[in-house]
Amino acid sequence: MANAxxxxxxxxxxHRQVRDVAMAAAGQLYESLMGDDEFYREWRRQNPRLDAxxxxxxxxxQNWAKCIxxxxxxxxxxxxxxxxxxxxxxxxxxVLEQDQSIRNKHVRPTDPPFxxxx
Numbered sequence: 001m002a003n004a005x006x007x008x009x010x011x012x013x014x015h016r017q018v019r020d021v022a023m024a025a026a027g028q029l030y031e032s033l034m035g036d037d038e039f040y041r042e043w044r045r046q047n048p049r050l051d052a053x054x055x056x057x058x059x060x061x062q063n064w065a066k067c068i069x070x071x072x073x074x075x076x077x078x079x080x081x082x083x084x085x086x087x088x089x090x091x092x093x094x095v096l097e098q099d100q101s102i103r104n105k106h107v108r109p110t111d112p113p114f115x116x117x118x
Contacts, residue, residue, distance in 0.1 A: 013102050013103055013105075014068050014071075014072075014099055014102060014103070015095050015096075015098050015099035015102055017095045018068060018071050018072055018075065018095065018096075018099050019064065019068075019071075021067075021071035021074060021075060022064045022065070022067040022068045022070065022071040023060055023064045023067075025064075025067040025070050025071055025074070026059065026060045026063045026064040026066070026067045027056065027060050029059075029063065029067070030056050030059045030060060030063075043055060043059065072096070072099065075092050075095065075096055076096065078092055079092055079093070
């Protein structure tokens with residue numbers, strides 16, 4: 001399995017706090033999906049050696065990167081909310097700016113946007 005922090009496109013590279021929000025989102029997704037008995041049985045079948053906490057941790061580790069764009073969108077949306085203090089909004093802006101910088105460093109500008117054309 002590829003390292004979740006490395007991608008030629010930079011899509012899985014993110015600021016630590018964006019990762020934290022993505023991991024929390026993956027945890028909420030886990031809680032929601034585990035309400036489906038069939039899904040739970042299948043997840044348990046795929047991970048027979050794990051206890052309940054291990055099942056949750058494995059799901060989050062496997063799926064948090066799929067929640068990165070959701071995390072970025074959530075943080076961006078928070079900037080528009082009146083119930084969020086200006087100090088917190090300033091912190092979010094710093095996180096999003098640093099996140100964008102991280103993404104830009106890991107995107108290879110020499111690659112065409114849709115891969116090599118043959």
